[in-house]
Amino acid sequence: MIIVMGNEITDAQIDAVVKRIEAAGLKANISRGIERTVIGAIGDERKLSAEMFTPLPGVESAMHIAKQYKIVSRESHKQNTIVEIGGIPLGGEQIQVIAGPCSVETQDQMDLAAKFTHEAGCRMMRGGAFKPRTSPYAFQGHGVEGLVMFRKAAAKYKLPIVTELMDARQLDTFMEYDVDAIQIGTRNMQNFDLLKAVGKVNKPVILKRGMSATISEWLMSAEYIAAGGNHNIIFCERGIRTFETAYRNVLDVTAIAVLKKETHLPVIVDPSHAGGKAWMVPALSQAAIAAGADGLLVEMHPSPCDAWCDADQALTPEELKKMMGTLGAIAGAIGRTV
Ligand code: PEP
Numbered sequence: 258m259i260i261v262m263g264n265e266i267t268d269a270q271i272d273a274v275v276k277r278i279e280a281a282g283l284k285a286n287i288s289r290g291i292e293r294t295v296i297g298a299i300g301d302e303r304k305l306s307a308e309m310f311t312p313l314p315g316v317e318s319a320m321h322i323a324k325q326y327k328i329v330s331r332e333s334h335k336q337n338t339i340v341e342i343g344g345i346p347l348g349g350e351q352i353q354v355i356a357g358p359c360s361v362e363t364q365d366q367m368d369l370a371a372k373f374t375h376e377a378g379c380r381m382m383r384g385g386a387f388k389p390r391t392s393p394y395a396f397q398g399h400g401v402e403g404l405v406m407f408r409k410a411a412a413k414y415k416l417p418i419v420t421e422l423m424d425a426r427q428l429d430t431f432m433e434y435d436v437d438a439i440q441i442g443t444r445n446m447q448n449f450d451l452l453k454a455v456g457k458v459n460k461p462v463i464l465k466r467g468m469s470a471t472i473s474e475w476l477m478s479a480e481y482i483a484a485g486g487n488h489n490i491i492f493c494e495r496g497i498r499t500f501e502t503a504y505r506n507v508l509d510v511t512a513i514a515v516l517k518k519e520t521h522l523p524v525i526v527d528p529s530h531a532g533g534k535a536w537m538v539p540a541l542s543q544a545a546i547a548a549g550a551d552g553l554l555v556e557m558h559p560s561p562c563d564a565w566c567d568a569d570q571a572l573t574p575e576e577l578k579k580m581m582g583t584l585g586a587i588a589g590a591i592g593r594t595v
């Protein structure tokens with residue numbers, strides 16, 4: 258059972274709910290979000306009923322949730338949640354496109370990337386400073402120095418920044434540099450200690466799907482973050498591994514529809530890591546928007562053939578601009594804007 262509290266509640270009101278849960282022999286998990294505090298009752302739920310909690314001051318609602326994932330489930334919160342990234346709303350009527358290079362390489366590259374991201378009409382920027390690479394001999398990212406370059410480049414156009422966190426020990430640094438959204442990559446979707454760490458901070462988290470993760474595993478990973486009190490979670494479908502070798506991964510368009518039904522949180526799509534080739538990116542982006550995605554995470558490089566990583570899948574600035582021009586009509590057909 259979960260008990261949803263309003264946003265202006267006192268510790269005494271929370272204590273009263275916890276006492277009732279404990280008196281029935283269950284344990285309480287308090288998840289203090291910005292918008293709402295959710296108290297989960299863990300144990301034999303048959304001993305609880307909604308009426309035990311709804312009369313208590315500060316309680317908005319109480320309900321049994323059949324699903325394993327509770328806070329992130331649409332059962333617990335019917336309306337779509339809008340997550341703000343640096344003041345830009347994601348999950349509402351307006352679709353957001355986050356564009357930028359795979360990795361932060363040089364200040365010049367980032368300055369140009371920021372300019373082209375802005376000129377294409379995108380309101381947020383991506384770029385990896387800490388890179389999860391298959392080979393230990395491949396470029397691993399500039400680390401903190403990369404964050405500095407990224408911040409400097411994006412600031413000129415007031416673009417909020419999205420960047421990947423691989424190690425909980427870097428979290429303080431991410432907070433210090435005021436990263437606007439923390440990306441958890443496909444390889445870390447089930448790094449539960451990392452999920453718990455980002456669950457404790459008040460920063461939007463873009464949770465990419467593990468390359469072989471089921472949707473319910475993915476939802477459970479988001480629940481780890483939410484259970485810690487951070488409810489600002491965005492799902493990112495980035496393609497899954499299958500038997501097919503003609504492209505890097507298979508973009509699971511079905512997952513968009515399923516997630517929109519199962520969770521109230523925003524869902525975005527990374528068409529770049531899905532297809533793995535730049536020429537596929539416009540078609541996959543269009544399909545994602547048509548299927549109900551709330552946004553895109555797209556790789557664009559000022560000069561793709563010179564990119565230090567993922568050169569094949571990066572759009573040129575012109576290709577990004579052209580693609581952006583095609584998305585408005587698709588969004589319009591389903592009552593949204595770009
Ligand atoms: C990335 O976005 O740069 C990245 C490494 O993606 P993924 O975790 O989806 O492979």
Ligand code: MN
Nearest residue numbers: 359556566567
């Ligand atoms: Mn990449």
